[in-house]
Structures are given as C-alpha cells and as structure tokens.
Amino acid sequence: xxxxxxxxxxxxxxxxxxxxxxxxxxxxxxxxxxxxxxxxxxxxxxxxxxxxxxxxxxxxxxxxxxxxxxxxxxxxxxxxxxxxxxxxxxxxxxxxxxxxxxxxxxxxxxxxxxxxxxxxxxxxxxxxxxxxxxxxxxxxxxxxxxxxxxxxxxxxxxxxxxxxxxxxxxxxxxxxxxxxxxxxxxxxxxxxxxxxxxxxxxxxxxxxxxxxxxxxxxxxxxxxxxxxxxxxxxxxxxxxxxxxxxxxxxxxxxxxxxxxxxxxxxxxxxxxxxxxxxxxxxxxxxxxxxxxxxxxxxxxxxxxxxxxxxxxxxxxxxxxxxxxxxxxxxxxxxxxxxxxxxxxxxxxxxxxxxxxxxxxxxxxxxxxx
Amino acid sequence: xxxxxxxxxxxxxxxxxxxxxxxxxxxxxxxxxxxxxxxxxxxxxxxxxxxxxxxxxxxxxxxxxxxxxxxxxxxxxxxxxxxxxxxxxxxxxxxxxxxxxxxxxxxxxxxxxxxxxxxxxxxxxxxxxxxxxxxxxxxxxxxxxxxxxxxxxxxxxxxxxxxxxxxxxxxxx
Numbered sequence: 001x002x003x004x005x006x007x008x009x010x011x012x013x014x015x016x017x018x019x020x021x022x023x024x025x026x027x028x029x030x031x032x033x034x035x036x037x038x039x040x041x042x043x044x045x046x047x048x049x050x051x052x053x054x055x056x057x058x059x060x061x062x063x064x065x066x067x068x069x070x071x072x073x074x075x076x077x078x079x080x081x082x083x084x085x086x087x088x089x090x091x092x093x094x095x096x097x098x099x100x101x102x103x104x105x106x107x108x109x110x111x112x113x114x115x116x117x118x119x120x121x122x123x124x125x126x127x128x129x130x131x132x133x134x135x136x137x138x139x140x141x142x143x144x145x146x147x148x149x150x151x152x153x154x155x156x157x158x159x160x161x162x163x164x165x166x167x168x169x170x171x172x173x174x175x176x177x178x179x180x181x182x183x184x185x186x187x188x189x190x191x192x193x194x195x196x197x198x199x200x201x202x203x204x205x206x207x208x209x210x211x212x213x214x215x216x217x218x219x220x221x222x223x224x225x226x227x228x229x230x231x232x233x234x235x236x237x238x239x240x241x242x243x244x245x246x247x248x249x250x251x252x253x254x255x256x257x258x259x260x261x262x263x264x265x266x267x268x269x270x271x272x273x274x275x276x277x278x279x280x281x282x283x284x285x286x287x288x289x290x291x292x293x294x295x296x297x298x299x300x301x302x303x304x305x306x307x308x309x310x311x312x313x314x315x316x317x318x319x320x321x322x323x324x325x326x327x328x329x330x331x332x333x334x335x336x337x338x339x340x341x342x343x344x345x346x347x348x349x350x351x352x353x354x355x356x357x358x359x360x361x362x363x364x365x366x367x368x369x
Numbered sequence: 370x371x372x373x374x375x376x377x378x379x380x381x382x383x384x385x386x387x388x389x390x391x392x393x394x395x396x397x398x399x400x401x402x403x404x405x406x407x408x409x410x411x412x413x414x415x416x417x418x419x420x421x422x423x424x425x426x427x428x429x430x431x432x433x434x435x436x437x438x439x440x441x442x443x444x445x446x447x448x449x450x451x452x453x454x455x456x457x458x459x460x461x462x463x464x465x466x467x468x469x470x471x472x473x474x475x476x477x478x479x480x481x482x483x484x485x486x487x488x489x490x491x492x493x494x495x496x497x498x499x500x501x502x503x504x505x506x507x508x509x510x511x512x513x514x515x516x517x518x519x520x521x522x523x524x525x526x527x528x529x530x531x532x533x534x535x536x537x538x539x540x541x542x
Binding site (some may be wrong): 037040041044046048049055209210212213215216217232233235263287297299300301303305312314316318320321322325327329331335336338339343368369 | 371446458488525526
C-alpha cells in the first residue's frame with residue numbers, strides 16, 4: 001500500500017462556511033480528517049471587562065452584540081440575572097411580552113441557521129432565501145416593538161422598554177397563520193432533498209454520553225437524544241404555564257440536529273399561540289413602575305441562565321454593592337458547543353467539516369466575546 | 370426533580386469527604402474608601418473546597434449525587450484578599466437548580482488540577498481561565514491561550530492589569 005503523509009491545512013480564518021472569523025487547523029490523511037483544532041479569538045474584545053467598567057444599565061445594549069442573531073434572548077438572560085441579584089419583580093404582562101419575543105427569536109434563528117446550513121452543503125441560496133424571508137417578517141415585528149431590527153435593546157430590569165404597538169397583535173396573527181406553511185415547506189425541502197440526506201445522515205455523530213461529558217447544550221445536546229431543555233428542566237420566567245414538547249434526536253448526527261430545529265420552530269409557534277390567548281388577561285403593565293434602572297445591588301453573587309436558540313446562556317454576576325458589576329461572566333452556548341468539534345469531525349472527509357460546523361450553529365460574536 | 374441546596378451539599382461533603390471543605394472566610398470586594406462606609410464583605414453560601422482536591426469533589430458530585438453536567442467554570446479575582454476564586458457549576462441531567470463548588474487559589478501561584486481529563490467539556494473553560502487570568506490547570510492536555518495571541522504577555526482580566534495605554538503602540542519610535 002502506498003504510504004501517505006499527513007498534511008496540515010487551515011480552513012479559515014476567512015472562509016465562507018465559518019460565518020465569521022474562525023479558523024480550523026485540520027490534519028488530514030488524504031481526504032480523511034485525523035485531527036481538528038478550532039482556533040478563534042479574532043473577534044475578541046474582552047466583553048467581560050468592558051462590562052465591568054460599565055454600570056448594570058449600560059450593559060443591556062452590549063448583550064445584544066454577543067449573539068447578534070438573537071439579541072432578545074441575550075437581553076432576557078441578563079435581565080433575569082440582574083433582577084435576581086437586586087430582587088426586582090416583573091409584572092405578568094411584561095413576562096408574556098418577553099417570552100413572546102424570545103420565542104419569535106427562536107423561530108428566526110432556526111430559520112436562518114437551517115438556511116445557512118443547506119447553503120453550505122451546496123444547495124445554493126434557495127433555502128437560505130426562504131429562511132431569510134421569514135426572518136425578515138419577524139424582524140419587522142421587532143422593529144415595530146423596539147425600534148430596531150437586530151440590536152433590539154428591548155428589555156429593562158423589571159419589564160420591557162415600551163408596550164407593544166397597537167398593530168402588533170394583528171400582524172403577529174397574520175404571521176402565525178402563514179407559519180405552518182413555511183415550516184412544512186422548509187421541512188419538505190430538507191427531508192426530500194437528496195443532497196441533504198447524503199450529506200447529513202450519519203455525519204458528525206455525537207453520542208449521548210459524549211454530548212453530556214462535553215457540556216454541549218441546546219439543539220446539539222437534544223439532537224444527541226438528551227431531552228434537556230432549561231425551559232423544562234429549571235423553568236424561568238413563566239415557562240411553566242405553557243404546554244410544549246422537547247424534541248430529541250436519536251443518533252446524534254447532523255440530520256438529527258436539523259430535525260430538532262424544525263420541530264422546535266413548531267413548538268415555539270405553539271407557545272406563541274398560548275401567549276396570544278393568555279396575554280389579554282395578564283395583570284400589570286409592560287414595566288414594573290417601581291423598578292429603577294440604575295440599580296445598586298446588594299453584595300452577593302448570582303448565576304442565571306436561559307435556553308437561547310443555541311443553548312444555555314448564563315450570566316454570573318458578583319456585586320460589590322456599587323453600580324458596576326465586580327465580576328460579569330458570560331457562559332456562551334456556541335463557545336462551549338465548539339468543544340467537541342474535533343471529535344465530531346475525526347474520521348470524516350474535509351467537505352463534511354463545513355456541514356458539521358454549520359449544524360452546531362455558531363455566532364462568532366458570542367464565541368469570541 | 371433533584372433539588373439539593375448549598376447547605377445540603379456542604380453537609381454531604383463534610384460527611385463523606387472529611388477534610389475537603391474549607392471555611393468560607395469573607396472576601397473584601399474593594400479596598401476601604403477614603404471616606405464613607407466600606408461595603409460589607411462578601412460571604413458565600415456555596416461549598417468552598419480544597420483546590421488541590423477539586424477533582425475528588427467534582428467526581429463525588431458526578432458519580433454519587435448524579436450532577437454530571439459541568440456547565441461553567443468562572444474565575445473571580447479578589448485582589449484585596451490576594452486570591453482567585455474558581456466557581457464550578459454543575460447541573461443534574463433531570464433538571465433542577467445548580468450546585469456550585471468554589472475553590473480559592475493564591476494569586477502568586479495560581480494552580481489547580483484540571484478537570485479536562487474527566488470532563489472534556491471543561492477544556493475551553495480552563496483555557497479561557499488560563500488565558501485571561503493566568504491560572505495553571507495541572508494535567509490539561511493543551512493549555513494554550515484561547516482568545517489572545519500566543520505572544521501576548523500578561524493576563525487581561527486580572528484586576529491589576531492596566532486598563533489604559535497600549536504597550537504595542539509607540540514601541541517602534
């Protein structure tokens with residue numbers, strides 16, 4: 001047999017599939033990957049130290065920039081952490097508005113992530129355009145409520161920045177009416193797509209035990225068959241009031257992660273329908289009138305986490321009794337979900353790396369912080 | 370759903386692993402101000418364990434109590450007391466609130482055994498702590514800087530790291 005020599009190649013830092021500045025140092029034997037080391041930090045801005053030099057209130061817009069696809073979900077995690085530290089009550093109506101925004105975020109994230117994933121596989125643009133079209137509709141709603149499409153900065157300690165505009169609910173209902181059609185269409189395009197089946201079934205398998213040992217969260221963990229969703233496991237906000245299922249995969253390959261994301265869009269839609277039903281009866285306003293924004297929490301520490309579309313986003317805050325956090329730490333889901341990338345890619349071909357990375361769904365703003 | 374509180378964990382650790390728990394002395398978050406009152410010191414309710422035996426404590430949480438999911442490792446720099454505090458956060462796969470283990474290491478020689486051989490998921494957390502705080506994780510398979518470039522000197526998240534000026538600008542003149 002011909003003796004071959006191992007070769008080291010770089011994928012990235014500038015590569016269309018990495019969706020940001022991200023490098024993978026790949027050792028290949030022919031076409032087969034023997035080792036992969038993720039290299040990042042190109043977008044590092046020491047977010048945590050910046051946050052420690054700001055007041056609690058000033059950090060809210062900064063959290064938008066962590067995972068810039070899901071600004072609302074980041075706001076939610078930070079707001080919960082500070083509210084827990086200070087002891088601020090959130091009115092019922094504000095909680096409903098928050099959960100509504102976060103579930104819309106989940107739909108738009110998964111629509112975008114699936115679009116990008118199949119784009120990376122070579123089904124150029126069509127699917128991505130479908131996903132982006134739906135995302136645009138949700139961003140329009142965000143704009144009408146918060147004034148911004150991406151960097152929403154909508155949450156405040158004790159509620160949200162302003163109430164929903166009058167035309168928000170009718171527009172949301174129109175969106176939901178069109179939603180099942182979109183999700184079914186997306187699912188059909190994916191499941192009946194021969195390219196996708198060949199590129200994703202049995203690729204990038206992450207077994208259940210390994211997924212737990214690697215501390216991955218979100219759709220990556222659930223795709224490996226662990227039914228762990230923080231909305232169920234440790235309900236925060238008002239998630240205990242809603243009826244929804246946690247979809248899980250069986251094998252833990254790329255295909256399972258795709259299916260989990262499709263099903264999560266349906267479940268988010270279910271939650272939103274329940275919100276529409278219950279919101280008119282909710283007590284209180286959009287904001288706790290007694291809540292101060294320039295907070296001065298008592299000395300202590302707190303860890304609060306939420307289930308963002310990408311996984312567990314947690315904030316660990318230590319307060320020294322002043323208006324600035326003594327320690328502000330972000331537990332970013334896509335940063336930790338990258339840990340098993342080397343193990344997931346080993347033994348597969350170079351072209352599979354792109355697909356496996358896409359199925360993890362990373363955002364570099366959050367990975368590099 | 371398992372719901373162990375910090376007090377329960379301290380009691381369990383004290384019973385099953387004698388000598389592991391340390392007394393959580395209060396930490397000073399800021400030097401006393403020139404005038405006005407000093408902020409009260411911070412006393413934690415979480416279990417503070419011997420840093421050299423962190424693996425033993427973590428394995429107890431995983432294998433005996435079932436808290437197998439290592440969610441987060443965070444470092445806090447308590448400059449006034451001269452210690453780094455590491456906060457390990459564990460969750461049960463069935464759900465429920467977290468359990469935290471804390472360990473304190475002196476700022477002059479920050480060293481702690483690595484959890485990566487037992488939890489591969491600790492890998493990036495520990496590299497981040499090494500990069501930004503300079504904590505050496507003994508037994509880590511690939512302890513290299515993760516955010517900063519390899520030639521960078523100093524540890525930018527330490528509280529005594531200068532926040533102004535740039536030594537890389539104006540060097541050539």
